[in-house]
Amino acid sequence: MQSLNWQRIMQIIVVFLFGFFATFVFLGNLMDFNSNYEFVRHVLSMDTTFKGNDLMWRSINNHTIWLIAYWGIIIAEGVVAFLGWFTAINLLRAYKKPAAVFKSRKWSGYLMFILIFLIWYVGFVVIGSEWFAMWQSESWNGKETAMGITQVALGMLIVFMFPEKDSAE
Numbered sequence: 001m002q003s004l005n006w007q008r009i010m011q012i013i014v015v016f017l018f019g020f021f022a023t024f025v026f027l028g029n030l031m032d033f034n035s036n037y038e039f040v041r042h043v044l045s046m047d048t049t050f051k052g053n054d055l056m057w058r059s060i061n062n063h064t065i066w067l068i069a070y071w072g073i074i075i076a077e078g079v080v081a082f083l084g085w086f087t088a089i090n091l092l093r094a095y096k097k098p099a100a101v102f103k104s105r106k107w108s109g110y111l112m113f114i115l116i117f118l119i120w121y122v123g124f125v126v127i128g129s130e131w132f133a134m135w136q137s138e139s140w141n142g143k144e145t146a147m148g149i150t151q152v153a154l155g156m157l158i159v160f161m162f163p164e165k166d167s168a169e
Contacts, residue, residue: 005095007162008102012091014156015109018116019084026077029070040070042140043128049136058131076119083112099164106160113157120149 029036042048044066046059060066087109094102124146128134135143 008091008095011106011109011160011162012088012095014159015084015091015112016088017084018112018153018156019081019086019088022077022081022084022116026074026081029074029077037066037070039140039142040073041066042137043132043134043142044069046132048138048140049133053133053136055133058133073119073123076115076123080112080115080119083108083115087112103164109160113153113160116153117150120146120153125150 044060046056049055087106090105090108091102094105124134124142128146129141129143134141
């Protein structure tokens with residue numbers, strides 16, 4: 001009887017879990033479009049930051065740009081969800097195959113993690129929180145949530161990156 005490859009199982013689980021999470025985020029943004037759109041609108045317009053701050057020149061008060069930014073976020077989250085599911089299925093199919101085959105199926109998972117960091121770290125922490133001063137808002141501040149997501153993703157990426165070995169090695 002062949003023993004379980006716990007490393008591969010964990011790698012499949014982490015991409016599945018992030019795909020699962022991103023599916024709920026994606027669907028939530030579609031199902032509650034206006035609430036989440038308001039978040040993007042308030043962050044970009046900087047209308048809830050400290051009054052009189054010297055960064056207001058950065059604010060964007062254009063409905064079209066707000067919609068483009070929000071749809072960009074939604075689409076990117078949808079791609080993360082797709083990549084998570086796609087990678088998990090491909091890795092499940094390669095579970096019993098040689099290490100080189102299993103490793104070759106991980107490319108989409110790496111794309112998923114790159115996109116995760118671009119959305120939640122670059123998009124929400126760097127651009128939203130620092131450029132648009134989201135951290136100043138008491139009501140529209142998603143910095144801690146985005147940092148939490150980024151930290152979880154980093155932990156999952158570490159597990160995902162463990163080198164592959166054939167069972168005989």
